[in-house]
Amino acid sequence: MTTTSNVLDRAKTIVTDKVQATIPVDRQVQAAHAVKKAKRRAGLETPLAFTEAPIPNPADVPLAEIDVSNPFMNRQGKWYPYFARLREEAPVHYLADSPFGPFWSITRYEDIQAVDSNPEVFSAEPYIVLGTPPMPAEMFIAMDPPKHDVQRKSVQSVVAPRNLKEMEGLIRERVQEVLDGLPTDEPFDWVERVSIEITGRMLATLLDYPYERRRELTRWSDAMGGSAEATGGTTHLDDLFTAGVELARSFTALWHDKAARRAAGEPDGFDLITLMQTSEDTKDLIKKPMEFIGNLALLIIGGNDTTRNSMTGGVFALNQYPDQFEKLKADPSLIPNMVSEIIRWQTPLAYMRRVAKEDVHFGGQFIRKGDVVVMWYASGNRDESKFENADALIIDRKNARNHMSFGFGVHRCMGNRLAEMQLRILWEELLERFDRIDVVGEPTYVQSNFVKGYEKMMVQLTPKAGVRHPGVHTTAETSAV
């Protein structure tokens, strides 16, 4: 880098820092929204839109044209056969043209692990999704070391196992409340009543966010993670920016409120905002609102889609493999291992994106500096060379813990233990109460190439013999909680 560009870079940093510190973040988000709209009006930018069409069988498509970024792949049950073909015939596969631009797909377990473990060559900046998110936000998951390490360290203690142990009782209580409020005499939507509800309660707890407003967190997460540009999703641009503005306002207010309460002598909690305020590296993060909001958005999205869809995926998988449900009932000590297996089987986030920082020979291919490289965890988790009978859910699978849904290397999911704990508690409490959890009707799926998720899944519960299900009697009580 030349001296001039160094100077320019520094000047740019100073100006951005200043803008960030003086203009309220919700105004900045609004401004970004206006620019985006103007660009579209002026025809400088064409918005992406996706219309569902039947996806052909993988054998009928020329290898070079295989496009696993199609946001309907999962919905139509086509991802796995396509990935199987890629792992077999082109494990490091180049697609020259897609709605998201050209990209490499890495589909074998070992190759994905190698890319993930090498942040010097494969950069996580500037985004971790395939497309370009319309709203600018800075998140440490999309930063390389050393900046990444500093920011991550400051917030990860919220999900340190010691903290989680403290929280376990509270989490269990909240899971029990949700389960005790479920109907047993009619089918209901598991996604809405269980997965979203429990995940929302957890997020509100972690952030010390007003409990009764927890659904806002879910709404923002869905809006921000689901744009066509970023992941092939369906969020309207206006909704996305509205969510951004609301999130910015709410969390700025929460930050100041918290600071005031702490100044007034309220003892420190172990929520995320307190942790940021008490950590040397992040105590002034509010002065860098884009980073502040970016990291909060990251934690909300990171804690939302993942747990939610594993909570749904587990029930769905056990319905497809009923012998495994019998095995589980016969030996509930399998729950922890089953949780890992569910996370492997579901892989709630299908991939992470990297960009090559230099020319590199990899897996017999020549990847150029600047090329986009996508690590398909969803494929690595079904790699037969790592997991025998990989498509099946096997709750006592020996190496279930080796799944790659959390990623490897410095970006490895910091919420992993929290996710495992939530799922473990859910299953412990479910087994206490129910004999059967039957999926009635096909679930519907999220439109996305990133989130492997469920929109809706109707289930019918059968209470365990001898267990009086409180839900029948205490609906009024539980809904008042």
Place this chain on the structure above:
Amino acid sequence: MGKITFVEHDGTAHQVELVDGESLMALATGSGVPGIDGDCGGEASCGTCHIIVDEEWIQTTGRRSEEESAMVEMSPECVPNSRLACQLRATEGLDGLTVRLPEFQM
């Protein structure tokens, strides 16, 4: 053959038969020592095989590499003698080695 001792956070000690050339992570998981997960299979890329080497042994084992630091320093329990068990190969010279486990792997 020699022995290596893994001491859990609560003080429970586990003596494991030393196998020349094996990683300490593999020795521990192979003998069912609780508290070592080894999620990444020994690639220094998950941080769930965190161990703490006793001071008198650290000269012999050597200190952690930069690659190990990147993972293990993310743990709040990381100390100067922290290492990743998967990156430490057992040799005859480590006979009698004692390592402690952190309270939690993460």
